[in-house]
Structures are given as C-alpha cells and as structure tokens.
Amino acid sequence: MIKEMNTIEFDALDKQGVMLVEFYSKTCGPCKMLAFVLKDISKADPDLSIYTIDFDENKELKDKCGVKGFPTILFLKDGLEVSRLEGLKQKPAIIKEIEKMKN
Numbered sequence: 001m002i003k004e005m006n007t008i009e010f011d012a013l014d015k016q017g018v019m020l021v022e023f024y025s026k027t028c029g030p031c032k033m034l035a036f037v038l039k040d041i042s043k044a045d046p047d048l049s050i051y052t053i054d055f056d057e058n059k060e061l062k063d064k065c066g067v068k069g070f071p072t073i074l075f076l077k078d079g080l081e082v083s084r085l086e087g088l089k090q091k092p093a094i095i096k097e098i099e100k101m102k103n
Contacts, residue, residue: 002042002050007061010053015079018101019049020094023065023072025056030088031071037091041098048098077101 005013010021022038024031035052042050055062055070065074065081073085075097083097 001046001048002038002052005051005053007053007058010051010058010061013051015076017049017078018098019051019076020098021051021053021065021074021076023053023055023058023062023067023070023074025070026054028055028070034071034073034088037089037094040091041094045098073097075101 020038020041022031022034024034038050038052042048053061055067067074069086071086071088073089073094074081075083075085082101085093085097
C-alpha cells in the first residue's frame with residue numbers, strides 16, 4: 001500500500017511495525033522514477049506500509065526528520081528510523097533494507 005501523507009497525518013499515524021517513508025518533490029525527475037520502483041515493491045509486498053511525503057509542502061516534517069535532499073527514503077520500525085537511502089536507488093537496494101528491518 002502506498003499512501004500520500006502530510007505532516008498532520010504522519011504525526012497521527014500509528015507507527016507500529018515496518019514502514020517505508022519517501023520524501024519527494026513533484027519537480028524531481030529521480031523522484032518520479034523512484035515512484036515506479038516503489039509501486040513494484042508495493043505489488044510484491046502488499047503488507048508493507050509505504051508513505052510518500054511532498055518535501056516542499058511539509059517542510060516542518062522534512063526538517064524534523066533531518067531530510068536534506070530528495071528523494072530520501074526512511075525505513076522505520078515501530079516508529080524509529082533504522083536506516084535511510086538518499087537519492088535514486090534501484091529496487092534491489094531498497095528490498096535489501098526492507099529485509100534487514102524485517103529480520
């Protein structure tokens with residue numbers, strides 16, 4: 001499942017379990033390419049929670065999470081960041097981080 005969120009929705013979210021949070025910009029080419037990768041991952045693992053957050057419209061959350069550029073993917077387990085990937089990454093690198101979180 002991929003869901004677009006804003007700061008208020010993210011703050012109210014029950015952050016139990018494993019989730020992937022992508023910060024992106026609508027004008028970012030690599031972000032658009034990453035969207036296709038995340039759709040593939042979501043199809044392969046429909047139980048994985050994937051959230052996308054517009055970098056430009058949610059500056060407070062971006063700053064709170066220490067996100068400097070886009071795309072940035074945060075990997076959270078029970079609400080705590082366990083790793084992050086910055087820039088466009090291919091599916092195998094993202095899957096590797098997801099598997100580390102689940103183990």
